[in-house]
Amino acid sequence: MAVVGSVTLLLLPGVLLGLCAGERLLPGRHLLLESGLEEMVLRGRHRGWPLELEDLSSLEWGFLGVLLEPQLDPECKELLSAFANSSMRFTGCLIRSARPVTICQNCYHQFREVMQQLNNIENTTQSNHCAKSLLRSDRLQMVALLSEFFNDTWIKANCANCLKSNNEGLSAGTVTFLALYNDSVACFKQNLQEGNLLPGNYSEVCKNCNATYKNLSSHYSEMQRNGQLEESGEQFHLCIDVEDAINITQRLWSTTFNCSVPCTDTVPVIAVSLFIFFLPLVFYLSTFLHSKQKKRILILGKRIHSNASFVNIQDKSN
Incomplete structure (x- = not known):
């Protein structure tokens, strides 16, 4: 007013x-x-x-x-429009890649574009006049709020652990894992289609896809070990794409197909298990025998001492 x-x-x-x-x-x-x-x-x-x-x-x-009405400079309008377009492309990619999770492998180009547009806004000339207008001119700060959401989503997905530096593409280990994962899924589908399987009987799938599944599991374990070394002992998580893929495969293998990998070292495993099982029994038995023998020696020592005292008394009386 x-x-x-x-x-x-x-x-x-x-x-x-x-x-x-x-x-x-x-x-x-x-x-x-x-x-x-x-x-x-x-x-x-x-x-x-x-x-x-x-x-x-x-x-x-x-x-x-x-x-x-406060007017935006043409340069600021252009930056805002570019950020809006890149945000729309990245958001659409996130939604389309939500299930199964393929965010990191499908959306890293769009994520780089959004971050680049935000960087352009923050680094404008003339004392950052566009940054002030677009990022800090109101309480809501919509541009800053959206960019923070995009960055937090990318961090929670751990996409950096499956990409090259600067999000320039998938790492070599991730490419190999995805190839093995595709081979495993293709093997599952092929054996399910070709075989005349009875309900609950997936023996052909387990036999024919055993080698492919073992290669996938071994490579996943190797990626985890390499990541632990790089993280210097901190808790390490591979990107959400890899974790979701291995969870799907393991659930199919163990729950749906009910496959079990045969163990080649059965005898050593049984021997070690029996040794660990009987170790407490041996310990308690040896402790019991040792305490019983010590008690017997103590009683025998008291008897000898009492007999010696009786002999001395008789000698004095004589």
């Missing part, structure tokens, strides 16, 4: 001068002035200034809005 009154007071002298001289202030806006501001002036003369908000019609608000 104070802003409207101030603007009206600033416009009042020029309007009055124009009316007194019988001239139009804006020839192209004659209808606006006569039906809008001139009426405002006439009402203001009778009712007193400043005008209340309800005194302003939609046309009057439109005229004042042009004067009061």
